[in-house]
Amino acid sequence: NAGVTQTPKFQVLKTGQSMTLQCAQDMNHEYMSWYRQDPGMGLRLIHYSVGAGITDQGEVPNGYNVSRSTTEDFPLRLLSAAPSQTSVYFCASSPDRAEGYGYTFGSGTRLTVV
Amino acid sequence: KNQVEQSPQSLIILEGKNCTLQCNYTVSPFSNLRWYKQDTGRGPVSLTIMTFSENTKSNGRYTATLDADTKQSSLHITASQLSDSASYICVVKVPGYSSASKIIFGSGTRLSIRP
Numbered sequence: 001n002a003g004v005t006q007t008p009k010f011q012v013l014k015t016g017q018s019m020t021l022q023c024a025q026d027m028n029h030e031y032m033s034w035y036r037q038d039p040g041m042g043l044r045l046i047h048y049s050v051g052a053g054i055t056d057q058g059e060v061p062n063g064y065n066v067s068r069s070t071t072e073d074f075p076l077r078l079l080s081a082a083p084s085q086t087s088v089y090f091c092a093s094s095p096d097r098a099e100g101y102g103y104t105f106g107s108g109t110r111l112t113v114v
Numbered sequence: 115k116n117q118v119e120q121s122p123q124s125l126i127i128l129e130g131k132n133c134t135l136q137c138n139y140t141v142s143p144f145s146n147l148r149w150y151k152q153d154t155g156r157g158p159v160s161l162t163i164m165t166f167s168e169n170t171k172s173n174g175r176y177t178a179t180l181d182a183d184t185k186q187s188s189l190h191i192t193a194s195q196l197s198d199s200a201s202y203i204c205v206v207k208v209p210g211y212s213s214a215s216k217i218i219f220g221s222g223t224r225l226s227i228r229p
Contacts, residue, residue, distance in 0.1 A: 004157070035219075042118065042203070042219030043158075090157050102148060105157025 002026050006091050006106035013081040013113045021076040021109050023091030029104070031094040032074040033058070034066065036087040037108075043090065049074055081113045117141075118206050118220040126226045131194055135223045137187040137204030145209040149178050149189050152201040152222065161189070161202075191225075199227045 007022045025032065033048035045058030049068040063085060065077040074093075078085060088110050092103040121136045139147070146165050150158035162171045162178040164187070170179045175192045191198055201222040208216035 040123075040221055042221045044219075045217075092157070102150075102160035102163065103158075105159070107156050 004091055004093050004104050004106035006089075006109050008109060009107065010110050011112070013078070013111065015081060015083060015113060017081050019078050019081065021078070021089055021091075021111075023074045023076065023106060024072050025074075025091075025093040025104070026072065027093065027095070027104065028071060029093035029095050030071070031096060032068065033092050033103075034064070034074070034076045035090045035092065036060065037090060038087050046076065046089075078111075083113045085111065086113045087111060118204055118218050120202075120204050120220040120223050122223060123221075124224040124226070126228060127194055129194060129196055129227050129229050132190065132192050133194060133225065135189045135191075135202050135225070137189070137220055139185050139187070139204070139206050139218075141206045141208055141218060142185065143209060145207040147178075147180060147187050147207075148205045149176070149187075150203040150205060152203060154200070158203055194227050196227050196229060199225060201225070 004025045030051050034046040035043040037043050044060050046060055046064050047058055047066040049055045052068050052071050055066050055068055068074050088108050090108050091106040094103050118139045127133050146163050148163045149161045151161050152158040161176050162173050164171050164180045166182050177190045180187045189202055201224050203222040204220040206218050
């Protein structure tokens with residue numbers, strides 16, 4: 001089925017470890033982004049990309065890196081995991097960078113840092 | 115600071131009953147306001163979208179209303195079903211920006227439908 005695929009669904013990391021959260025979409029969407037969702041808070045933007053080779057920081061970028069080598073893939077890297085990064089991470093895509101279309105979200109990655 | 119506030123934080127109703135969820139925002143002006151439904155363990159899914167000039171928008175049993183003067187939106191669910199149990203998120207887009215950094219998410223209302 002077409003959509004946004006995130007892997008893994010669950011992950012436990014030790015403090016200081018690094019890992020990559022994968023995100024892939026097969027809808028040829030130009031726009032992709034990463035959000036984190038914490039209890040009692042709205043989704044917060046980490047990084048986004050308006051096309052292959054172009055990325056930019058969102059609201060809470062510290063501790064995360066991204067790259068966009070292809071239209072389809074937008075991985076999120078945690079450089080040195082900290083307990084404050086325990087959260088649910090969502091990848092989203094949209095056919096354009098403007099407000100004409102909503103976002104298609106992946107099903108999320110639940111990350112626990114111990 | 116631009117904010118989107120939702121109430122109540124959580125709500126429990128009996129199956130078949132109606133309910134209304136509230137969203138108050140301080141963003142002004144805004145491009146559009148969306149309501150998303152987020153099932154447990156899933157990503158949000160768009161329900162409705164309204165521009166500042168629209169007052170109401172329906173999607174089946176879901177009806178969203180917008181009062182741009184009071185900066186309030188509501189989502190009314192009619193004849194609730196067990197499958198309506200989810201979080202409902204209000205999202206406001208600030209105009210003049212082409213990036214997602216100016217999309218503001220509310221913290222959501224957790225709705226539980228009891229049989």
